Amino acid sequence: MSRGLVVDPRGSVDRPTTAGPPPAITDLAGLRVGIRHDGTWRSWAWVYGDWVARLAGLGATTHLWQSGGHDEATATAQRAFYEGSDIVVAGLCNCGSCTLHTVRDAVGALDRAIPTVVVSTGHFEAHARRFATELGWDDLPMVVLPAGLEGRPQDEVLAVADERFPDVLAALARTR
Amino acid sequence: MNTVEVELDARAFSDWAMREGWGDGLPCIPPTPELVDTYLTATFRGRDDVLARLLPSGAECTVAHVAANAAMAGAPVGAMPLLCAAVEAIARPSFNLAMQNATTAAVVPALIVNGPVRLDLDLPSGAGCLGGATGPAPAIGRALRLLVRNVAGQRVGTNSESVYGQPARVSGLVVAEWEERSPWPPLAERRGVPGSAVTAYGIMGTMNIVDRIAERADSLLEVIGKSVAFLGATAFMATSTADTPGEVAVAVNPVWATQVLAAQLPSIEDVQQVLWDHAALPIDWFPADHRAGVEATGRVEADGRVHLVASPADVVLFVCGGTGSLHATGFSGYRNSLASTVAVGG
Numbered sequence: 001m002s003r004g005l006v007v008d009p010r011g012s013v014d015r016p017t018t019a020g021p022p023p024a025i026t027d028l029a030g031l032r033v034g035i036r037h038d039g040t041w042r043s044w045a046w047v048y049g050d051w052v053a054r055l056a057g058l059g060a061t062t063h064l065w066q067s068g069g070h071d072e073a074t075a076t077a078q079r080a081f082y083e084g085s086d087i088v089v090a091g092l093c094n095c096g097s098c099t100l101h102t103v104r105d106a107v108g109a110l111d112r113a114i115p116t117v118v119v120s121t122g123h124f125e126a127h128a129r130r131f132a133t134e135l136g137w138d139d140l141p142m143v144v145l146p147a148g149l150e151g152r153p154q155d156e157v158l159a160v161a162d163e164r165f166p167d168v169l170a171a172l173a174r175t176r
Numbered sequence: 177m178n179t180v181e182v183e184l185d186a187r188a189f190s191d192w193a194m195r196e197g198w199g200d201g202l203p204c205i206p207p208t209p210e211l212v213d214t215y216l217t218a219t220f221r222g223r224d225d226v227l228a229r230l231l232p233s234g235a236e237c238t239v240a241h242v243a244a245n246a247a248m249a250g251a252p253v254g255a256m257p258l259l260c261a262a263v264e265a266i267a268r269p270s271f272n273l274a275m276q277n278a279t280t281a282a283v284v285p286a287l288i289v290n291g292p293v294r295l296d297l298d299l300p301s302g303a304g305c306l307g308g309a310t311g312p313a314p315a316i317g318r319a320l321r322l323l324v325r326n327v328a329g330q331r332v333g334t335n336s337e338s339v340y341g342q343p344a345r346v347s348g349l350v351v352a353e354w355e356e357r358s359p360w361p362p363l364a365e366r367r368g369v370p371g372s373a374v375t376a377y378g379i380m381g382t383m384n385i386v387d388r389i390a391e392r393a394d395s396l397l398e399v400i401g402k403s404v405a406f407l408g409a410t411a412f413m414a415t416s417t418a419d420t421p422g423e424v425a426v427a428v429n430p431v432w433a434t435q436v437l438a439a440q441l442p443s444i445e446d447v448q449q450v451l452w453d454h455a456a457l458p459i460d461w462f463p464a465d466h467r468a469g470v471e472a473t474g475r476v477e478a479d480g481r482v483h484l485v486a487s488p489a490d491v492v493l494f495v496c497g498g499t500g501s502l503h504a505t506g507f508s509g510y511r512n513s514l515a516s517t518v519a520v521g522g
Contacts, residue, residue: 005179006189007207009198009244011235011327042469068512070269096337100232100278127337131278134233134329 015136019113025087025172029059034085036105037092038067043149043157044092044119050161051089051168060087067105078105082112087172091119093128094150103131103140110137117171122147141171177240179209198248198326200346202318207247215243218256220522227260228267231274233329237263241327242319249319252312255297258374258520262287262320265376265516272513276378277330281410282342283378283510285324286349287317288425288494290364291372293520294352301354303498306382306427306505307347317348342381349379351496357430358495359438364517366444372520377425377492378513380410383506390432390501393440394450400426401454404506405484407461411511412470412484421475423490423515424455425507429497432504444493452488456481485509 025031033055035048052062065081068074082088090106093099102118109116118140120128125144132140143164149157182192189206193199205211216223221239230237242259251259266273266285276283289299297316300309307314329335338345355362364373385403390396404424405412411421428437437447459467459476475482485491492515497503 002184003181004184004206005209006182006184007209007212007240007244007247008178008180009207009241009248009322009326011230011233011237011241011329013233013235070272096279096281097275099337100274100335104232104274124337127278130334131232134335 013134018111018136022110022113022115024174025115028055028087031060031086032084033060033062033087033089034081034109035062035064036067036081036088036090036102037064038098038101040098041092041094041150043152044094046154046157047119047145047161048089048091050158051165054165067101078108082109082114085109085114088114088116089119089168090116093118093120093124095124096127099124099127100131103128103135106140107132107135107137115172116141117168118142119145121145121149141174143167143171177238177244182206184208193248197331200318200322200325202346204248205250207244211247212240212243215246215253215256216240218253219260221260227263230263230267230324230328232278232335233327235327235329237267237323237327242323245322245326246319249315249322251315251319252297255312255316255319257522258289258293258297258316259319259323261374261518261520262376263323265374265518266320266324268516270514271376271378271516272510273328275512276510277324277328278335278337279510280337280339281380281510282338282340282345283380283513284342284344284348285320285376286344286351286379286507287320288363288375288377289350289352289373289520290355290362290375291370291520293372299350299352301352301496303500305351305496306349313350314347317344317350318346319348321346321348344379344381349382351427353494354430354496357434359434360444360493360495363492363494367515367517369517369519373517374520375515375517377423377507377515378510379425380508380510383508385504385506386502387504388502390436393437393447396432396436397447397450398454400504400506401451401456404508405455405457406508407457409484409508411509412457412482413511420512421485421490422509422511422513423492424485424509425492425494425515426451427494427496427505427507429499429501429503430495431499431501433495445488448488448491448493451493452483452485452491455484455491458482
């Protein structure tokens, strides 16, 4: 058999320069927490609704941003979200495409050195970590909720939210 | 682009390409520099011209990437302009390639080709045009699929969570409109791009729709409309404020198009209107625990129906298929994704 050269058909990506790792956060008093959602998951709305109250109890303020759309207005709103957030909590990774967009939005915050936590359900954790690694963040701060959360009744979902809130604080307190 | 030294024997190279993640499971032709250069002669574009950044990887897709993947797939050299245009079409933000590649769904871009290029390339528009007709369509479709794999980064277990996938995620789906047998202007021309053009449309699969009577346009469109409006269509899943239903595409055979639809309805807009009207479900067909989500989006009409897509303009109609008639094909679309039409230049 003869040997010879072939052209590599694969593309390559130059990763943008980031602002460096975000600081660890142990005191949320006075900080602005931006919560990212895409309007898709009822269970995520229940979870972050629960966390909004808990964050307020720690002295933080919260605001929501709904991701989606491809126009300049969306990009402007996204920039405003980042600029108005000292911390970002991004969810919910609960399907293939929503995982991609959640991680991309979260990495947009991390690249600005904003302490960020991604929230995923069980099955999609690996998917989220693969995307994040491709985007240059191989130790994505993440809180993992149980798989199959969407079909559960509200009281069960709120119990999960209560149980996992300390994980959010732990992820923020961890330095990269 | 880098080069790698390998065994050039077809079987050895195919095995190697699969191990390295370049291949898709089918045999691959070694994309030697000489062969890739041959493909590059078929376009006026420069080797390093960037056509688009393809998501989710965000990698730049150059003309040379198109040439290398087209060579591996065995696509005709003359397909380079079509493939370059197809890359531009799927990269448009409104097409939402990132979502299509990452999703748990089975969606894949299909290419509908209009104008002289479909004749130049001998693309199928008659019997067996969606699969089975002898010709270059599967190799051209596969070339785009390899590009999505090798440049956009869509691989099962890496960037794709598709629960099932579908055969067109390997071969693609490339079909020409049978313009000579259509009573209406070509699809691309209706979308503002006359002449040679490609329309990319994200399909969840192909759905055969049969009607053995098909005498009256209204009843035929009722059969087609009610067939494509099934409860599990992703357009009906657009039940959050972030989602849009997208579009639904239907391939109509030339006999139905000319002898039934155009013979009884004045324009294609009338055909779209009637089909759209039938492509709806009563809200009480939705399971009880789904209704609140649908109602919250304001999609329930005064008569209690929910239309599959937002307006008649979101029904993408084109003519192709054999003259044996009896069948249409529906293509369930992908929510939040719109068809994209680009001129095929050089």
